[in-house]
Amino acid sequence: MSHTADLWWKNAVIYCLDVETFFDGDGDGCGDFRGLAQRVDYLDEMGVTCIWLMPFYPTPDRDDGYDITDFYGVDPRLGTKGDLVEFLRLARDRGIRVIADLVVNHTSNQHPWFQSARSSPDSPHRDWYVWRDKPPADGPEGIVFPDQEKSLWEYDEKAGQYYLHRFYKHQPDLNVTNPVVRDEIVRVLGYWIHLGLSGFRVDAVPFLLETDGALGADDLPDPHRYLRDLRAFLSRRYGEAVLLGEVNLPYPDTMRFFGDEDGDELTMCFDFIGMQQLYLSLARESAAPLAKALEERPIEPKDAQWATFVRNHDELTLDKLSDDERQEVFDAFGPEKNMQVYGRGLRRRLPSMLDGDMDRIRMVYSLLFSLPGTPVLFYGEEIGMAEELGVEGRNAVRTPMQWSDDHNGGFSPADPDQLSAPVVRGEFGPANVNVVSQVRAPDSLLSWMKLLIRRYRQCPELAWGRYQVLTHDADTVLAHRADQDGGTVVALHNFAAEPAEVTLRLDGLEPDDRLVDLIAGGSTPVEDGRMTLRLGRYGCRWLRVLKRGEVFVP
Numbered sequence: 001m002s003h004t005a006d007l008w009w010k011n012a013v014i015y016c017l018d019v020e021t022f023f024d025g026d027g028d029g030c031g032d033f034r035g036l037a038q039r040v041d042y043l044d045e046m047g048v049t050c051i052w053l054m055p056f057y058p059t060p061d062r063d064d065g066y067d068i069t070d071f072y073g074v075d076p077r078l079g080t081k082g083d084l085v086e087f088l089r090l091a092r093d094r095g096i097r098v099i100a101d102l103v104v105n106h107t108s109n110q111h112p113w114f115q116s117a118r119s120s121p122d123s124p125h126r127d128w129y130v131w132r133d134k135p136p137a138d139g140p141e142g143i144v145f146p147d148q149e150k151s152l153w154e155y156d157e158k159a160g161q162y163y164l165h166r167f168y169k170h171q172p173d174l175n176v177t178n179p180v181v182r183d184e185i186v187r188v189l190g191y192w193i194h195l196g197l198s199g200f201r202v203d204a205v206p207f208l209l210e211t212d213g214a215l216g217a218d219d220l221p222d223p224h225r226y227l228r229d230l231r232a233f234l235s236r237r238y239g240e241a242v243l244l245g246e247v248n249l250p251y252p253d254t255m256r257f258f259g260d261e262d263g264d265e266l267t268m269c270f271d272f273i274g275m276q277q278l279y280l281s282l283a284r285e286s287a288a289p290l291a292k293a294l295e296e297r298p299i300e301p302k303d304a305q306w307a308t309f310v311r312n313h314d315e316l317t318l319d320k321l322s323d324d325e326r327q328e329v330f331d332a333f334g335p336e337k338n339m340q341v342y343g344r345g346l347r348r349r350l351p352s353m354l355d356g357d358m359d360r361i362r363m364v365y366s367l368l369f370s371l372p373g374t375p376v377l378f379y380g381e382e383i384g385m386a387e388e389l390g391v392e393g394r395n396a397v398r399t400p401m402q403w404s405d406d407h408n409g410g411f412s413p414a415d416p417d418q419l420s421a422p423v424v425r426g427e428f429g430p431a432n433v434n435v436v437s438q439v440r441a442p443d444s445l446l447s448w449m450k451l452l453i454r455r456y457r458q459c460p461e462l463a464w465g466r467y468q469v470l471t472h473d474a475d476t477v478l479a480h481r482a483d484q485d486g487g488t489v490v491a492l493h494n495f496a497a498e499p500a501e502v503t504l505r506l507d508g509l510e511p512d513d514r515l516v517d518l519i520a521g522g523s524t525p526v527e528d529g530r531m532t533l534r535l536g537r538y539g540c541r542w543l544r545v546l547k548r549g550e551v552f553v554p
């Protein structure tokens with residue numbers, strides 16, 4: 001795809017937040033767009049270049065907003081469309097783009113389309129959903145939330161038929177083989193782009209494209225054609241809009257969602273495999289699993305990008321690890337049953353999984369920003385927020401942002417029992433973990449995050465360049481380099497509590513080249529292309545090759 005104005009997503013810093021839990025601007029206990037607008041400068045100062053809004057649409061809220069009743073609206077609890085547009089304008093003024101969740105695999109069962117569809121076989125919306133007299137033998141397989149659902153098909157008394165629901169039974173799947181539905185989805189995209197969004201995080205992409213069991217499945221066009229059409233539409237309307245897809249599949253299968261070699265489908269895909277291998281590396285204190293994933297990760301199309309992440313709003317899914325590997329991660333980071341969910345993941349955030357070990361936590365975020373791809377942060381990661389296991393299910397990691405050590409962590413002046421979600425209690429609660437105490441503290445995690453973001457933006461090689469995992473003989477250390485346009489950055493990360501020393505060969509260097517340490521400062525000459533480097537406990541180093549006469553301005 002060459003008809004794009006700007007490849008801003010290549011080295012963006014994406015920050016995911018839920019308006020509902022970010023900042024309460026009107027004091028009613030629920031976060032809102034007016035509150036968020038007051039916090040845009042905080043995100044700007046951190047270096048965030050793109051905000052990803054979790055669903056903000058009208059919803060009965062039985063899946064935290066991923067169950068939508070109006071794709072063209074704003075949930076009144078979060079404000080008005082006017083408030084949203086004011087926020088978009090403010091973000092744009094600070095040079096921050098905004099993308100939002102596009103959840104069109106399904107609707108809420110309260111959506112007027114579904115209510116109409118079930119009311120009669122003659123409803124104009126009947127064929128907007130997937131109906132069967134009885135669940136078909138050739139239908140899709142695999143239940144996403146096995147603790148709560150037993151089937152993908154639910155009988156609807158009023159309709160007198162079964163409908164397909166990939167997720168909860170209150171989320172009937174839209175029938176994307178119906179051209180009228182496709183047209184409507186395109187209108188949804190066009191609408192939000194026109195209002196000022198710069199793209200979408202596309203929910204559950206493989207399920208959206210799935211047509212197993214659809215009537216007349218043999219005659220249907222290639223489902224990827226649909227994704228190509230969406231991308232082409234967006235490119236026509238607004239060349240720099242992105243589609244960032246949730247595709248949690250093995251690498252070769254994920255690659256298909258980037259489209260052809262020019263990348264004519266999703267602009268970005270999350271690197272779910274790399275993320276899961278990262279946790280295996282952490283559990284084993286060995287760089288090998290992550291190194292292998294990086295070596296196996298296919299090269300994305302030229303203008304596309306992998307999105308890297310440590311945590312997101314869902315469970316930390318470990319579904320692509322073997323049973324034994326998953327158990328290793330459970331044993332290390334979530335041994336209690338209450339921490340585990342769906343048999344495949346952990347409802348925890350990173351700092352508590354690492355017992356608050358700051359060296360280790362810093363190392364993981366250094367890794368995130370130095371890995372090839374575009375880093376995506378989940379709100380609160382920058383200050384080291386943890387989960388509240390007292391909150392049910394995946395919502396354990398979706399508690400209010402901790403701004404200060406005041407009432408409700410500075411999130412809202414309302415009564416604690418009026419809050420849209422309870423504040424974290426205990427060791428990682430606002431008394432110890434909050435923005436105000438970290439913002440001017442040079443040694444805080446927030447300051448570390450800002451430094452990493454700054455360095456990441458100063459090193460376009462990391463996002464744009466070719467990368468290579470470097471071989472050496474310390475199993476605990478991941479060493480990789482990225483090269484682009486004559487620039488070279490080398491990053492080293494020690495997964496172990498034991499300090500380590502590695503000797504690396506760096507090919508292609510000149511005798512006068514030096515390596516400048518982008519984090520600690522100082523530089524060392526490179527002799528014969530070989531270097532011996534030391535790392536402390538869970539240490540990390542970023543090094544840039546400087547040619548004779550070049551200066552690095554920190």
Ligand code: NOJ
Pocket residue numbers: 063066067103167203204246313314
């Ligand atoms: C994926 C989202 O990330 C998750 O939170 C949601 O429950 C499902 N899709 C259903 O929309």
